[in-house]
Amino acid sequence: MTTAATTLFGADTTLSDAHIEAFRSSLRGELILRDSAGYETARRVWNGNIDRRPALIVRCTGTADVQHAVNFARTRELLLSLRCGGHSAPGYGTNDGGMVIDMSLMKGIRVDPGSRTVAAQGGVQWREFDHETQAFGLATTGGTVSNTGIAGLTLGGGLGWLMGKHGLTIDNLISADVVTADGQLRTASATENPDLFWALRGGGGNFGAVTSLQYRLYPITETLSGLVIYPLDQGRDVMRFYRDFCATLPDEAEAFAAMLTHDGQPVVAMALGYNGSPEMGEKVLAPARQFGKPIADLVGPMAYGARQTMLDDPLAKHGLHRYWRSAFVDQLSDGLIDEMLKGAAGFSSPLSLMGVFYIHGAAARVPADATAFSARRPTWDFDIIGQWSEAAESNGHIDWVRTLWSRAEPELLGTVYINHMMGDDRPERVRASYGENYARLREVKSVYDPMNLFRVNANIAPT
Numbered sequence: 208m209t210t211a212a213t214t215l216f217g218a219d220t221t222l223s224d225a226h227i228e229a230f231r232s233s234l235r236g237e238l239i240l241r242d243s244a245g246y247e248t249a250r251r252v253w254n255g256n257i258d259r260r261p262a263l264i265v266r267c268t269g270t271a272d273v274q275h276a277v278n279f280a281r282t283r284e285l286l287l288s289l290r291c292g293g294h295s296a297p298g299y300g301t302n303d304g305g306m307v308i309d310m311s312l313m314k315g316i317r318v319d320p321g322s323r324t325v326a327a328q329g330g331v332q333w334r335e336f337d338h339e340t341q342a343f344g345l346a347t348t349g350g351t352v353s354n355t356g357i358a359g360l361t362l363g364g365g366l367g368w369l370m371g372k373h374g375l376t377i378d379n380l381i382s383a384d385v386v387t388a389d390g391q392l393r394t395a396s397a398t399e400n401p402d403l404f405w406a407l408r409g410g411g412g413n414f415g416a417v418t419s420l421q422y423r424l425y426p427i428t429e430t431l432s433g434l435v436i437y438p439l440d441q442g443r444d445v446m447r448f449y450r451d452f453c454a455t456l457p458d459e460a461e462a463f464a465a466m467l468t469h470d471g472q473p474v475v476a477m478a479l480g481y482n483g484s485p486e487m488g489e490k491v492l493a494p495a496r497q498f499g500k501p502i503a504d505l506v507g508p509m510a511y512g513a514r515q516t517m518l519d520d521p522l523a524k525h526g527l528h529r530y531w532r533s534a535f536v537d538q539l540s541d542g543l544i545d546e547m548l549k550g551a552a553g554f555s556s557p558l559s560l561m562g563v564f565y566i567h568g569a570a571a572r573v574p575a576d577a578t579a580f581s582a583r584r585p586t587w588d589f590d591i592i593g594q595w596s597e598a599a600e601s602n603g604h605i606d607w608v609r610t611l612w613s614r615a616e617p618e619l620l621g622t623v624y625i626n627h628m629m630g631d632d633r634p635e636r637v638r639a640s641y642g643e644n645y646a647r648l649r650e651v652k653s654v655y656d657p658m659n660l661f662r663v664n665a666n667i668a669p670t
């Protein structure tokens with residue numbers, strides 16, 4: 208008996224039972240094959256529209272398993288995916304015919320309240336991370352929903368509620384333990400393998416399997432947060448106000464905006480936050496809360512943990528079908544706002560949305576070449592997120608995204624947050640998005656992954 212698999216180069220290969228069993232016996236975790244119980248659940252990722260069937264899923268319990276899996280994949284030249292939270296919209300956390308290194312069982316988290324640091328393993332989700340750090344009243348910039356994985360989100364950059372004050376997630380990364388393509392465990396930090404550390408901060412999963420990440424933490428428990436929701440017919444004025452309001456924000460404040468469906472109606476919402484004294488927060492956010500005639504003003508004191516989960520349900524629900532397109536945009540032009548309004552008026556699904564996430568403050572002051580993530584200026588991450596529950600309806604919902612995208616694209620930059628790329632994005636967008644950093648990223652890739660073992664991602668090809 209053999210197991211059919213796919214190689215890095217897209218060819219078919221077979222693995223003998225003896226090889227599979229030798230590999231299985233090297234693991235502490237579980238090896239799941241296509242005929243194993245649990246395969247159907249294990250192969251699934253967050254985006255229900257991704258329907259791939261890897262040949263081997265390695266559910267690692269620690270660094271040794273990851274090393275064995277990387278060595279097995281490299282020596283057999285297997286197509287290889289890495290998975291932490293499984294949230295990659297294009298489904299980079301799985302593949303057809305290859306191996307998945309699934310680190311989602313690696314949940315260790317150790318907070319050191321004295322030094323205000325935390326070390327967390329490569330399978331932790333933000334809700335788990337926040338649970339442990341909030342026990343000490345501490346936090347760092349994470350995502351805007353709680354079920355994304357810390358590893359995938361961090362390695363792409365990390366946009367979140369605290370970025371104005373504390374920078375991107377990568378700006379708070381102290382070190383990472385990485386199993387590189389040769390199977391070696393390396394620590395990357397400002398003093399150890401600094402080239403690898405530079406590349407990991409924005410370069411995604413291109414450089415190895417990250418088994419542990421160490422972050423700086425900050426005291427934060429209470430925030431002033433919430434949505435202000437307007438009917439769509441005020442949308443043009445609200446969005447024009449919003450873009451000007453963003454330019455006034457101090458580092459402590461965050462303001463994102465979205466068009467979505469609320470109580471069966473398309474609406475425009477500003478998601479506001481203040482990470483500082485409540486009195487000052489009231490003052491800073493007042494102009495936004497006093498603007499126009501909202502349907503609802505839900506802004507109020509909110510525990511940090513509650514804010515981290517505020518957008519989870521139903522928008523970030525596991526298993527919905529998704530298709531999204533994204534780009535950075537430095538100006539929310541009147542034309543873009545109008546296209547967004549047309550898109551919202553014609554939502555094909557009540558679960559779909561458009562969002563703009565403002566990057567500013569500490570996140571925007573880091574020099575563009577200090578980390579691999581190069582979009583270091585006040586800018587918006589613009590997203591059209593198609594979501595629906597019925598597989599049979601996919602074409603119609605994908606068409607809605609593509610039509611809106613084709614109208615909006617002329618108003619957008621040709622660069623994108625690499626964590627928001629879709630599988631059908633052109634490879635040139637990866638290069639464009641890294642800008643001046645791309646050549647250096649290729650050099651680092653050539654040192655640590657010359658055969659491009661880690662290629663199921665926004666790929667940086669070795670030189």
Ligand SMILES: Cc1cc2nc3c(=O)[nH]c(=O)nc-3n(C[C@H](O)[C@H](O)[C@H](O)COP(=O)(O)OP(=O)(O)OC[C@H]3O[C@@H](n4cnc5c(N)ncnc54)[C@H](O)[C@@H]3O)c2cc1C
Binds near residue numbers: 298299366416418
């Ligand atoms: C609902 C939703 C909300 C989001 N909100 C935000 C947000 O607020 N801010 C933000 O910045 N991003 C956000 N994202 C994007 C998110 O950062 C990416 O989807 C990210 O890839 C998710 O990480 P993951 O570990 O869950 O993904 P996975 O699918 O597990 O992994 C995706 C890729 O990340 C890399 N990777 C994952 N784990 C490891 C590891 N241990 N070692 C090395 N590489 C690894 C690999 O290349 C892998 O293929 C959001 C995504 C979704 C779906």
